[in-house]
Structures are given as C-alpha cells and as structure tokens.
Amino acid sequence: xxxxxxxxxxxxxxxxxxxxxxxxxxxxxxxxxxxxxxxxxxxxxxxxxxxxxxxxxxxxxxxxxxxxxxxxxxxxxxxxxxxxxxxxxxxxxxxxxxxxxxxxxxxxxxxxxxxxxxxxxxxxxxxxxxxxxxxxxxxxxxxxxxxxxxxxxxxxxxxxxxxxxxxxxxxxxxxxxxxxxxxxxxxxxxxxxxxxxxxxxxxxxxxxxxx
Amino acid sequence: xxxxxxxxxxxxxxxxxxxxxxxxxxxxxxxxxxxxxxxxxxxxxxxxxxxxxxxxxxxxxxxxxxxxxxxxxxxxxxxxxxxxxxxxxxxxxxxxxxxxxxxxxxxxxxxxxxxxxxxxxxxxxxxxxxxxxxxxxxxxxxxxxxxxxxxxxxxxxxxxxxxxxxxxxxxxxxxxxxxxxxxxxxxxxxxxxxxxxxxxxxxxxxxxxxx
Amino acid sequence: xxxxxxxxxxxxxxxxxxxxxxxxxxxxxxxxxxxxxxxxxxxxxxxxxxxxxxxxxxxxxxxxxxxxxxxxxxxxxxxxxxxxxxxxxxxxxxxxxxxxxxxxxxxxxxxxxxxxxxxxxxxxxxxxxxxxxxxxxxxxxxxxxxxxxxxxxxxxxxxxxxxxxxxxxxxxxxxxxxxxxxxxxxxxxxxxxxxxxxxxxxxxxxxxxxx
Amino acid sequence: xxxxxxxxxxxxxxxxxxxxxxxxxxxxxxxxxxxxxxxxxxxxxxxxxxxxxxxxxxxxxxxxxxxxxxxxxxxxxxxxxxxxxxxxxxxxxxxxxxxxxxxxxxxxxxxxxxxxxxxxxxxxxxxxxxxxxxxxxxxxxxxxxxxxxxxxxxxxxxxxxxxxxxxxxxxxxxxxxxxxxxxxxxxxxxxxxxxxxxxxxxxxxxxxxxx
DNA sequence: CATGAATGAGCTTTCATTCAT
DNA sequence: AATGAATGAAAGCTCATTCAT
Numbered sequence: 108x109x110x111x112x113x114x115x116x117x118x119x120x121x122x123x124x125x126x127x128x129x130x131x132x133x134x135x136x137x138x139x140x141x142x143x144x145x146x147x148x149x150x151x152x153x154x155x156x157x158x159x160x161x162x163x164x165x166x167x168x169x170x171x172x173x174x175x176x177x178x179x180x181x182x183x184x185x186x187x188x189x190x191x192x193x194x195x196x197x198x199x200x201x202x203x204x205x206x207x208x209x210x211x212x213x214x215x216x217x218x219x220x221x222x223x224x225x226x227x228x229x230x231x232x233x234x235x236x237x238x239x240x241x242x243x244x245x246x247x248x249x250x251x252x253x254x255x256x257x258x259x260x261x262x263x264x265x266x267x268x269x270x271x272x273x274x275x276x277x278x279x280x281x282x283x284x285x286x287x288x289x290x291x292x293x294x295x296x297x298x299x300x301x302x303x304x305x306x307x308x309x310x311x312x313x314x315x316x317x318x
Numbered sequence: 319x320x321x322x323x324x325x326x327x328x329x330x331x332x333x334x335x336x337x338x339x340x341x342x343x344x345x346x347x348x349x350x351x352x353x354x355x356x357x358x359x360x361x362x363x364x365x366x367x368x369x370x371x372x373x374x375x376x377x378x379x380x381x382x383x384x385x386x387x388x389x390x391x392x393x394x395x396x397x398x399x400x401x402x403x404x405x406x407x408x409x410x411x412x413x414x415x416x417x418x419x420x421x422x423x424x425x426x427x428x429x430x431x432x433x434x435x436x437x438x439x440x441x442x443x444x445x446x447x448x449x450x451x452x453x454x455x456x457x458x459x460x461x462x463x464x465x466x467x468x469x470x471x472x473x474x475x476x477x478x479x480x481x482x483x484x485x486x487x488x489x490x491x492x493x494x495x496x497x498x499x500x501x502x503x504x505x506x507x508x509x510x511x512x513x514x515x516x517x518x519x520x521x522x523x524x525x526x527x528x529x
Numbered sequence: 530x531x532x533x534x535x536x537x538x539x540x541x542x543x544x545x546x547x548x549x550x551x552x553x554x555x556x557x558x559x560x561x562x563x564x565x566x567x568x569x570x571x572x573x574x575x576x577x578x579x580x581x582x583x584x585x586x587x588x589x590x591x592x593x594x595x596x597x598x599x600x601x602x603x604x605x606x607x608x609x610x611x612x613x614x615x616x617x618x619x620x621x622x623x624x625x626x627x628x629x630x631x632x633x634x635x636x637x638x639x640x641x642x643x644x645x646x647x648x649x650x651x652x653x654x655x656x657x658x659x660x661x662x663x664x665x666x667x668x669x670x671x672x673x674x675x676x677x678x679x680x681x682x683x684x685x686x687x688x689x690x691x692x693x694x695x696x697x698x699x700x701x702x703x704x705x706x707x708x709x710x711x712x713x714x715x716x717x718x719x720x721x722x723x724x725x726x727x728x729x730x731x732x733x734x735x736x737x738x739x740x
Numbered sequence: 741x742x743x744x745x746x747x748x749x750x751x752x753x754x755x756x757x758x759x760x761x762x763x764x765x766x767x768x769x770x771x772x773x774x775x776x777x778x779x780x781x782x783x784x785x786x787x788x789x790x791x792x793x794x795x796x797x798x799x800x801x802x803x804x805x806x807x808x809x810x811x812x813x814x815x816x817x818x819x820x821x822x823x824x825x826x827x828x829x830x831x832x833x834x835x836x837x838x839x840x841x842x843x844x845x846x847x848x849x850x851x852x853x854x855x856x857x858x859x860x861x862x863x864x865x866x867x868x869x870x871x872x873x874x875x876x877x878x879x880x881x882x883x884x885x886x887x888x889x890x891x892x893x894x895x896x897x898x899x900x901x902x903x904x905x906x907x908x909x910x911x912x913x914x915x916x917x918x919x920x921x922x923x924x925x926x927x928x929x930x931x932x933x934x935x936x937x938x939x940x941x942x943x944x945x946x947x948x949x950x951x
Numbered sequence: 952c953a954t955g956a957a958t959g960a961g962c963t964t965t966c967a968t969t970c971a972t
Numbered sequence: 973a974a975t976g977a978a979t980g981a982a983a984g985c986t987c988a989t990t991c992a993t
Contacts, residue, residue, distance in 0.1 A: 120977075136433050138349040141962065154965085155978055163963065219433070222347050239485050252488045256496040259482040260475075267478045271470040274450050277463045285467040292503055331952080352987060365990085366953050374988065542973080558855050560771040563966065576969085577974050585967065644769050644852070661907050674910045678918040681904040686893075689900045693892040696872050699885045707889040714925055753956075774983060787986080788957055796984065 121159040123149055128166050133216045137167055137223040167223055174213045175229060175237075177205050182237060185244040192296040195245050199261050199290045206265040207283040214269045254295050261293040332370045334360055339377050344427045348378055348434040378434055385424045386440060386448075388416050393448060396455040403507040406456050410472050410501045417476040418494045425480050465506050472504040543581045545571055550588050555638045559589055559645040589645055596635045597651060597659075599627050604659060607666040614718040617667050621683050621712045628687040629705045636691050676717055683715040754792040756782055761799050766849045770800055770856040800856055807846045808862060808870075810838050815870060818877040825929040828878050832894050832923045839898040840916040847902045887928050894926040 127148050131140040142163055146153045160166045181201055188194045206214050217224060224234050241262070246255050260267070268286035277285075291297050338359050342351040353374055357364045371377045392412055399405045417425050428435060435445050452473070457466050471478070479497035488496075502508045549570050553562040564585055568575045582588045603623055610616045628636050639646060646656050663684070668677050682689070690708035699707075713719045760781050764773040775796055779786045793799045814834055821827045839847050850857060857867050874895070879888050893900070901919035910918075924930050 136349070138347070139433070142964090143962080152979055153963085154980075157964070158977060222350070222430070235485055252486070252492045253496040253499060255486060256479055256482060256488070256493065257500060259486070260479060260500055263478070263482055264471075267474070267481075268467055268471060270478075271467060271474055274446055275463070275466060275470070277467070281463045282467065285464040288464060289468060289471055289504060293500060353989090354987075363954050364988085365955080368989070369953060558771070560769070561855070564968090565966080574975055575967085576976080579968070580973060641855070644772070657907055674908070674914045675918040675921060677908060678901055678904060678910070678915065679922060681908070682897075682901060682922055685900070685904055689896070689903075690889055690893060692900075693889060693896055696868055697885070697888060697892070699889070703885045704889065707886040710886060711890060711893055711926060715922060775985090776983080785958055786984080787959075790985070791956060 120149070120151065120155065124151075124156060124159055124166065125170060129170055129212065129216060132167065132170070133212070133219045137163075137220050164223075164227075167220070168227060168229055170216065171224060171227065172229060174209070174217065175234070177209075178237065179230075181205065182241050182244070185241060190245070190247060195258065195261075195294060195296055196291070198241075198245055199264075199294055200287070202262050203265050203283060203287045203290060206286075207280075211269060211279045211282070214266055218266055218270055257293045257295055261290040264290040264293065331360075331362070331366070335362075335367060335370055335377065336381060340381055340423065340427060343378065343381070344423070344430050348374075348431045375434075375438075378431070379438060379440055381427065382435060382438065383440060385420070385428065386445070388420075389448065390441075392416065393452050393455070396452060401455070401458060406469065406472075406507055407502075407505060409452075409456055410475075410505055411498070413473050414476055414494060414498045414501060417497075418491075422480060422490045422493070425477055429477055429481055468504045468506055472501040475501040475504065542571075542573070542577070546573075546578060546581055546588065547592060551592055551634065551638060554589065554592070555634070555641050559585075559642045586645075586649075589642070590649055590651055592638065593646060593649065594651060596631070596639065597656070599631075600659065601652075603627065604663050604666070607663060612666070612669060617680065617683075617716060617718055618713075620663075620667055621686075621716055622709070624684050625687055625705060625709045625712060628708075629702075633691060633701045633704070636688055640688055640692055679715045679717055683712040686712040686715065753782070753784065753788065757784075757789060757792055757799065758803060762803055762845065762849060765800065765803070766845070766852050770796075770853045797856075797860075800853070801860060801862055803849065804857060804860065805862060807842070807850065808867070810842075811870065812863075814838065815874050815877070818874060823877070823880060828891065828894075828929055829924070829927060831874075831878055832897075832927055833920070835895050836898055836916060836920045836923060839919075840913075844902060844912045844915070847899055851899055851903055890926045890928055894923040897923040897926065 124145065127145050128140070131145060131148075134140075142153050142156055146156055149155075156166070160169065181198070184201070185194065185198055188197075227234065242255070242259060245262075246258055250258075265283065265286040268282055268289060272282045272285075335356065338356050339351070342356060342359070345351075353364050353367055356377075357367055360366075367377075371380065392409070395412075396405065396409055399408075438445065453466070453470060456473075457469055461469075476494065476497040479493055479500060483493045483496075546567065549567050550562070553567060553570070556562075564575050564578055567588075568578055571577075578588070582591065603620070606623075607616065607620055610619075649656065664677070664681055667684075668680055672680075687705065687708040690704055690711060694704045694707075757778065760778050761773070764778060764781075767773075775786050775789055779789055782788075789799070793802065814831070817834075818827065818831055821830075860867065875888070875892060878895075879891055883891075898916065898919040901915055901922060905915045905918075
C-alpha cells in the first residue's frame with residue numbers, strides 16, 4: 108500500500124541503461140549479468156529498467172540493433188553490385204570500416220555475446236541467416252570449401268583479430284589495421300597478386316605486377 | 319540380493335557425465351546448462367553428479383584438462399626449441415594437429431565456452447597466461463603489433479575457422495585443412511615463400527625451395 | 530491553443546474506465562486484471578486512472594455501488610413490509626427484476642468477483658451482512674435449515690442460473706425467465722400451489738386455481 | 741557457494757503441501773494465495789514446493805484430480821445408461837453423493853476457484869467440456885432452454901447450496917440434505933410427481949397422499 | 952554408488968502506487 | 973486532466989549445493 112517517490116533523475120536514463128548494459132554484457136556476458144547489477148550500478152531499481160525496456164532480451168536487442176542496421180546496409184549494397192573480384196575486396200574493406208568507425212566496443216560486445224545474438228531474430232531473420240546471405244552474395248556458386256572459408260575468415264577478421272589481441276598492448280587503431288591486412292591476405296583475389304610483394308604492410312597501395 | 323554390482327549402470331558413470339556435459343556445454347554453453355539437465359539426460363539425480371565431481375566448475379575443469387595437457391606439452395616443447403622461423407611453422411602445424419587428432423569436439427567446446435575457460439586457473443595459471451607464454455616463446459622481442467597479431471591469428475586459426483564454418487556444409491577434415499592453409503598464409507615466415515606458389519591448396523607437401 | 534477542452538478524449542474518461550474495468554473484471558476477474566491492462570485498452574496511462582479513482586479497489590467499489598444501491602432499496606423495502614408468504618414471493622420477483630433490468634452484466638460481474646465483493650464494506654456493511662439482513666427479514670424466526678436454504682437459493686437463483694447457463698446457447702431473456710421459474714419452484718410458499726399446475730413453464734400468467 | 745541442510749522432515753511433506761494449499765486456495769483463492777504463504781505455513785522454503793510439484797498450477801491440478809476422477813466415473817456411467825427419466829434422477833443422486841462422501845471440502849474448493857479450474861485441461865478436456873458432455877448425456881435432444889437449465893441447476897445444486905449456506909449456522913449434513921431436496925424439486929421428471937406431495941421435506945420417504 | 956528431500960540465494964518479471972510537471 | 977518516470981514489494985521459478993540414508 109506504500110509506494111515509491113517517482114521521478115528523480117533529469118537526464119537520459121534509457122541511454123544510461125544501455126551504456127551500463129553494454130559494458131557489463133561485454134565484460135561478463137549477457138547470461139552472467141543480472142538486471143539487479145545493471146540497476147544497482149545506476150542507482151535505480153530493477154523496475155525502472157522495465158519502464159524503459161520490455162525485457163532483458165529487449166535491452167540486448169536494442170544494443171545490437173544499431174550494429175545490425177549498418178550490417179544490413181552492407182548486405183543490401185552487396186546485392187546491388189555485380190559479383191566479381193572487386194566486390195569481395197570492397198566488401199572486406201567496408202566490413203573493417205564498419206568496425207573502425209564505431210570503435211571496438213561493438214566488436215567486443217558481439218564477440219562476448221555470440222550465443223544470445225545467435226538466438227535473436229530481429230526483423231524476422233537471424234544474424235546467421237544474414238551472414239550467409241552476405242557470403243552467398245560474395246561467393247560464386249562454384250567456390251571450393253577452402254575458398255568459401257577464406258572469404259568468411261576475411262570478412263570476420265576484425266572480430267577474430269580483436270579476440271586474438273586480448274592481453275596484447277595494442278591500440279584499437281593498430282588492431283584494426285592488422286585486421287585489415289590479415290583480411291586481404293586471406294582474400295583469394297588479392298592474395299595472389301599482393302603475395303609476392305608486401306605481405307606484412309596493408310596492400311593499400313597499388314598491387315605490383317608479379318613477374 | 320544376488321552377487322554383482324547391485325546397480326543398474328554398468329561402470330563408467332563419470333565418463334557418461336563428462337560426455338553429456340561436453341555435449342550440452344558445447345551446444346548451449348556452460349552457464350545456460352544446468353546440472354538438472356545433465357542429470358536428467360543420464361537418468362540420474364543431481365546428487366549423483368556430486369558423487370563424481372565436487373562442483374559444476376569441476377566438471378568443466380575436468381573436460382578441459384585433457385586439452386590443456388596437450389597444450390601444456392606444446393608450450394613445454396616450444397620452450398626447449400631455439401627460436402627462429404622454423405619453430406613458428408612447426409608450432410602452427412602442431413596446433414592444428416592437436417585439433418585434428420581429437421576431432422572438432424574440443425575446438426567447438428572451447429569456442430562455446432571461452433568465458434568460463436578464461437576464468438579457470440588450473441595449475442595456478444589461466445589459459446590466457448599460457449597462451450601468452452606460448453606467444454612470447456614464438457614471437458621475437460622486436461616484433462611489431464601486426465606481426466604479433468598475425469602469429470596469434472595463425473595459431474588460433476583452427477578455432478576461428480570452425481566458427482566461420484558454421485552453416486557451411488563441410489566435413490571436419492575439410493575445415494581443418496582450410497584452417498591449416500589459412501594459418502600458413504598468416505604465418506609471416508612462410509607467407510613470403512609460399513605465396514608465389516600454392517596459395518589455396520594446403521602446403522602439406524615439401525616446401526618448395528626458394529630461389 | 531484554440532478554445533475547447535484541450536484534450537483528445539471528449540469528456541467522460543471516468544465512465545470509460547468503469548466500462549473497460551467492468552468488462553475485464555468480468556472476463557478475467559479482479560485479481561487477474563491489472564491496471565496496466567485497463568489503461569492500455571483505453572489508450573491512457575496508469576497514472577490517469579489514479580486521477581479518477583483513488584485505488585484499484587475504488588474502481589471495483591464504484592462498479593458495484595450502483596448494484597448495491599438497488600439492492601439496499603430492496604432491503605429497505607422488505608423491512609417496511611409485514612412478513613408473510615406474499616412478501617417472499619414479491620421479494621423474489623423484485624430480485625429477478627433487478628437483474629433483468631440492468632441486463633446480465635452486473636450478475637456476471639458479481640459472479641466472477643465474489644471474493645473481492647465479499648471483502649468490500651461499502652457503507653460500513655459487507656455484502657454478506659446485507660444479504661443476511663434480507664434473509665432474516667424474509668425468513669420467519671422458526672424456519673428450518675432447509676426452508677432457509679430454499680429461500681436463499683430462490684433469491685440467488687438468477688446468479689446461479691447465469692452460471693449454469695455457461696456454454697448453453699440461450700439469450701439473456703431466456704435465462705432470466707428460467708431463473709424466475711426456478712426461483713418460484715424453490716419458494717416454499719408458492720411451490721405447494723404452483724407445483725400441481727405448471728412446473729416447467731414460467732408462472733408469469735395468473736396462477737390457475739388448483740383443484 | 742553455501743547451501744542448505746537438506747532432508748529434515750520425516751513424514752509426508754507432499755501431502756502436507758496439498759493440505760495447506762487446499763485450505764488456502766479455498767479460503768483466499770488460487771490467485772491470491774502465494775507459494776510463499778504455503779511454504780511459510782509449513783515451515784519450509786518455496787523451493788521445497790518445487791521439489792514436490794512442478795508449478796503452482798500443478799498443485800491445483802493435483803488437488804482437483806481426485807474430484808475429477810469421481811466425476812469422470814459419473815460421466816462414463818451416465819453414457820452407458822439408456823436415457824430416460826430415471827437416469828436423470830439417479831445422476832442427480834450420484835452427484836450429491838459424491839459431494840457428501842468427500843465432505844464439503846472439495847465443493848467449497850471448487851466454488852472458490854472456478855476460474856482456475858475453468859482454465860485447466862486435465863486429460864485433454866476442460867471441466868466445462870466434461871460438464872457439457874454430462875448434460876448432453878442426460879438431456880434429450882428436444883429439451884427447451886428452461887428444461888436444460890433446470891437440469892443443470894439440479895446437478896449443480898450442491899455447489900450452489902453450499903454457497904448460499906455461507907453465514908448460516910448449518911452442518912454439512914444439513915446442507916447436503918437441503919441440496920438433495922432442492923435438486924429433486926428442480927428435476928423436471930420428479931417435480932411433477934412429488935410436487936403435489938412433499939415439497940419441503942426430502943422426497944426420500946413415500947409421498948403421502950394429499951387430501 | 953546413488954537418491955530423496957531440502958535449502959538459500961538469486962533470477963526475471965509484474966504489480967499497485969506516487970508525484971513533479 | 974493526464975503523463976513520464978520511477979519505486980518497493982512481491983510473485984513464480986530455477987539453480988548449485990548439501991547430507992542423511
């Protein structure tokens with residue numbers, strides 16, 4: 108029969124929730140993070156979270172949505188292009204750009220929460236289905252298993268490189284740069300050309316002809 | 319009342335628990351798998367699990383232990399070797415061999431449970447610490463960030479390639495083979511040599527002499 | 530900015546709340562109906578409900594009040610009458626009339642929410658106390674348990690008949706008519722007289738003389 | 741990391757849970773009774789309830805099941821009989837017998853929890869469907885609405901009479917007896933015969949001829 | 952070698968209610 | 973006349989863990 112005090116904080120609680128959730132989900136994982144923890148860190152009650160989000164899952168969906176939008180654009184763009192060697196190279200670069208623009212936050216988040224993300228179906232399509240759509244748009248029909256895997260690895264290289272960089276003293280920029288050069292090493296198209304020349308530095312410059 | 323074990327399950331309940339846990343931890347993750355589930359699948363009570371393991375964590379430790387042993391051997395071996403280009407190449411091959419021998423089970427398990435594994439400290443050293451030990455043994459002191467990352471990516475390529483292969487119709491052998499060729503592509507040492515030659519097919523055969 | 534109410538809903542939000550609450554309380558019961566639901570159906574916030582009512586209970590009190598008023602009139606009237614056979618017969622008819630005038634809405638509502646209603650004490654007297662007051666006014670002091678129960682059943686027959694009619698394809702008018710005839714069958718006074726005559730069809734018409 | 745004491749109470753906790761739940765569900769209703777309350781009354785934790793029942797609903801199902809079994813027998817029996825005037829009379833008596841055997845507990849319970857009971861579908865059929873099955877077995881195809889309702893009311897008379905008896909100082913036996921006589925008054929078959937005779941006293945004895 | 956019975960802590964979620972604006 | 977933002981309490985439920993038998 109008694110109840111709370113209502114309204115208090117002036118600014119943007121919803122944004123703060125997202126921010127704290129992002130941090131905790133990345134640090135400890137979605138499943139291991141409780142709503143109590145998020146609320147406590149914010150000096151708010153659990154019920155307040157439910158004013159802004161309909162469920163715990165809703166928070167994670169909301170966090171992932173912005174990333175997904177950019178990703179969906181990439182897919183849409185890829186579909187409009189005519190398949191060919193250049194497309195793949197461009198797609199890889201776009202993928203890395205996506206990550207470097209938003210900084211490493213989202214990559215780390217996605218890495219730490221694959222499982223939940225795998226279960227989400229925002230916009231009637233799972234992330235895996237989208238991924239496969241992209242792969243298919245880039246991979247010709249007659250690709251070998253190895254070729255297909257190299258393309259996949261190239262596209263996912265940012266994620267993996269960030270994972271591998273754990274414990275290494277390197278800036279986000281350095282990691283992203285390494286991811287880019289790795290991606291192009293894996294790219295079956297550029298690999299042959301650039302291989303003989305500059306294996307370590309990113310093949311940003313013109314590809315020198317091979318003897 | 320007659321002679322015999324007096325219990326219905328033949329012998330190796332402990333092994334069965336490990337087997338079921340392996341399956342479920344890989345499928346749904348450690349945190350999302352409850353002891354109830356494991357027990358139910360085995361037709362045993364939860365309490366029975368506590369006869370064989372002291373805690374839930376104990377199960378995961380036990381599962382990871384065998385993998386860790388092989389890995390520790392790899393580290394020990396690497397430390398005895400004199401650093402140099404060949405060491406790295408051999409280490410990569412050993413790493414892939416480890417995975418292909420045990421089959422993909424352990425790789426998938428480790429992939430699905432990085433977080434718990436990260437928190438384990440079996441033998442007074444975390445997996446990450448061991449990983450870094452290995453990296454340091456293989457990477458010379460003056461290595462650039464990019465070089466370091468390529469080495470790490472090369473060593474972890476089996477894991478990542480299995481991840482990337484999700485949704486692709488490929489056998490374990492095919493994935494492992496692709497991982498091997500990817501690893502060697504990333505290897506700063508072999509990359510220069512093999513690049514001009516056989517970028518796609520695995521360099522299993524003898525290394526062609528370099529001009 | 531122009532003249533007018535300045536708000537979108539014409540006027541009688543309070544009435545709309547009552548109407549929606551009536552519907553939901555009847556359909557799902559008081560306890561199982563949340564204020565959120567009521568508010569949502571109305572396109573209003575929960576807080577708005579508190580502008581018009583002081584509590585959830587206040588809503589149910591308000592809904593039941595109109596029914597109670599009519600009922601209190603019946604009690605008051607009964608008390609002014611001299612006890613006797615005719616009084617009971619008239620009281621039963623008034624009881625049924627009450628229901629048929631307001632339609633079945635209130636009967637169904639009361640049926641679905643006995644428990645809350647039992648806990649209400651509007652006007653310093655619970656519904657049960659009022660009921661007993663009425664029963665006492667109608668039942669002579671020397672009545673047997675069975676006689677008392679038949680009178681009670683007769684007075685409550687509308688409610689019970691509506692309950693029993695669930696799943697039967699019958700109009701409100703038909704149910705009310707059946708309730709009336711059942712009530713009079715149970716009435717110890719009229720029973721003897723009408724019994725020999727028209728047991729099934731309602732004794733709406735004049736009672737044909739017996740023998 | 742700390743945990744409970746395990747095993748303590750020697751006897752039949754499950755039965756005690758059922759007993760306490762029966763009491764509370766009847767007194768305050770299913771929805772208004774919390775598992776915490778049940779547990780507290782028993783000096784047990786909520787989790788203990790979940791050892792014995794899979795859910796709150798499971799408790800109510802379990803409580804209602806015994807009643808339902810008897811009821812299903814009645815339906816099964818009714819279906820084997822050839823329809824006719826006697827069948828109805830016998831069915832009514834069986835219905836009342838059911839209640840008087842088990843005492844009033846179940847009747848009061850059912851009365852207080854219609855809503856939950858309505859939502860249960862034990863054995864792939866709701867209580868309402870069963871009720872209708874019985875009604876159809878007893879009511880001829882050409883029955884009028886009023887006739888149908890009188891039969892229904894007759895069969896449900898125990899329930900309703902117990903409800904009506906609230907606040908009246910009467911023993912279970914007296915209430916049951918009254919319910920029986922009321923049921924037979926409503927029975928279209930016996931009504932005609934007994935009407936002329938003994939409307940108030942139960943028609944168990946022979947009907948004395950009227951002057 | 953294993954079960955039966957239980958615990959305590961915690962989880963996600965919902966509810967009625969409040970109050971400054 | 974009504975909303976936006978929040979609260980405190982409680983609900984149903986699950987989990988890892990314990991221990992006498």
